[in-house]
Amino acid sequence: MLHFIQKFSQASSKMLKYPFMVGLGASGRTETLSLKTCLQQNFSPLFLRTLPFSSFLVCMNKTQYYHTSPCSFKKKPVLPARPQKTIMYLPDSPKPALYISLAGLIPFFAPPLIMLMTETYSPVLAFTQMAYGASFLSFLGGIRWGFALPEGSPAKLDFLNLAGSIAPVVFSWLAFLISERLSEAIVTVIIGLGIALHNELFLLPHYPNWFKALRIVITLVAFLSFVITLLLKDIYPEKRPKRPGQVE
Incomplete structure (x- = not known):
């Protein structure tokens, strides 16, 4: 168990030193962002994804990103038409x-x-x-x-x-x-x-x-x-x- 903890701490220190791959742009160059820079700017790194046609934004602002499932909206009950007097x-x-x-x-x-x-x-x-x-x-x-x-x-x-x-x-x-x-x-x-x-x-x-x-x-x-x-x-x-x- 102690050996596993040491391995994990070493891997974490290496991640702070090396840059992250952000995406592959249309021009073929690779954009990089370090984990330290993301943390300072209130960004979080996402999974590495490569898109062939456009650059994919990997780091997103936590305060501006919201996800709402369509299932969370309740449908209003349809009231039956009132019968004519x-x-x-x-x-x-x-x-x-x-x-x-x-x-x-x-x-x-x-x-x-x-x-x-x-x-x-x-x-x-x-x-x-x-x-x-x-x-x-x-x-x-x-x-x-x-x-x-x-x-x-x-x-x-x-x-x-x-x-x-x-x-x-x-x-x-x-x-x-x-x-x-x-x-x-x-x-x-x-x-x-x-x-x-x-x-x-x-x-x-x-x-x-x-x-x-x-x-x-x-x-x-x-x-x-x-x-x-x-x-x-x-x-x-x-x-x-x-x-x-x-x-x-």
Whole structure:
């Protein structure tokens, strides 16, 4: 072991005395740099390489040389595209379905609009609004049943689809059953509209996107019109029908 250490120290002292080969230039001359000169200039000798066409720089400044592996850069995760909101499919609705549905909103907004103009609450107008909403609930149930009947329809003839089509009809029947208490009947229709919309959007997602967007708009408009009617009952005096022979 001692003999090996002595050999190594002798070889190191010889390396300090003799120059290093830097490279072979295009002119054929050999450039030399001593180890001592490299250390004084903050350079480090690299392996001896001979290039036939250009001089190869062997000593490089430690403070100016950086190596970064391409693998050290992390790729940014590609985020999936956000799905388009259902309401944005409304312009894709067929024109006949869009125009007929918008015209079907008139019976919802006409009664509260008339009451606002006359500044009186009319139970008759409120009842017609409630009756139209209950009839609309029955219509929604019929749409679901008819959607499941054709062969090849994505909606199967199972209990989920058929029972879901019956639920709006049940709320419509309850609204007419308690129609003497008009406010409770209107609330029943509102609940039925909300449950029908929830079923069509989440539990039974087979309708086209444009139809779902149309249903959202109709339900929101109907809900707003019923809320206005309930508020007008507490704001304006009630308009009672005249009895035969009654003098104003």
